[in-house]
Amino acid sequence: MQPEESINLPIYPIRTAAKLLNISVHTLRMYEKENLILPFKKSTSHRLYSESDIKRIKCIRSAINESKISINGIKTIYAMMPCWEVMDCSKQDRSRCSAFLRHSGPCWAVKGEDTICAKKNCRECSVYQDYGDCGAIKNFIRNKLTSL
Amino acid sequence: MQPEESINLPIYPIRTAAKLLNISVHTLRMYEKENLILPFKKSTSHRLYSESDIKRIKCIRSAINESKISINGIKTIYAMMPCWEVMDCSKQDRSRCSAFLRHSGPCWAVKGEDTICAKKNCRECSVYQDYGDCGAIKNFIRNKLTSL
């Protein structure tokens, strides 16, 4: 099994990633624009995708095409994730963060300015990395509520 | 404002409800088949809808047509709701209940046999009544995690 550093290494340019996924580069850019994915960006704005990214996109496509969940549906499910329990951010941060207060989209798309997450690279956050599918979000909610 | 007993009274036959909602009776039956709604059934199987039902269906239609969340998306969001925290059911019940274990749909559609909910009328359950929209589900999750 691949070490974590390896599967998270952004190595695939956009066309290669598209080929690996059997989709077009326009689709990848569309997913990014819809805040479903946060690809790595070189300093020259070129995107690079990792094995993790590929896996995540496959998961998203399965949700869309097999589970028949629309893109907006996926975003709303992402919004159910209690990211503040992972981040352990302050009450003040929470009070000015749409990810806590609303259900308008994934935290990495709606995070509050002037919060602990504001300047963080969400792509590297465990909320983004570990909770990119419905099952993982449900598991988190269940486990968190049960352990308390 | 209407007393609760009044808005929950099932009084509208299917055609009347459809007219109130500006949709067809086939749509109402489809929503029921998809487990989005649980209409009241007379002993003769005739459906009756209450003011609450009308409100819920309007909310569902807004999710579909305005928020662009597919029907399967809505069901998956319903599946995020921690119903077991409302029901306070036993660990044994949880261990044999898809509503707890999986995210395949709303609890009223996937509840375990041989559980406290098995023989209950879900239409009257506060999970069904009070958590029929994304906002309410997110609020529940937030409030429950914050109060613990």
Next chain:
DNA sequence: AAAAGTTGATATTTATAAATATCAACTTTT
């Protein structure tokens, strides 16, 4: 130098989700 990539915008295609309709045989309500 050629190929690949970027941006933002707009356009087109395709599959299909959602909505509605039809059918038939039945029961219930008015």
Next chain:
DNA sequence: AAAAGTTGATATTTATAAATATCAACTTTT
């Protein structure tokens, strides 16, 4: 008796979501 409702099944329509393409002008990488 007529109208409304039920069931399950199948069919059709319509709007549109998702996917893909085109464009142009640019930058970056090979």
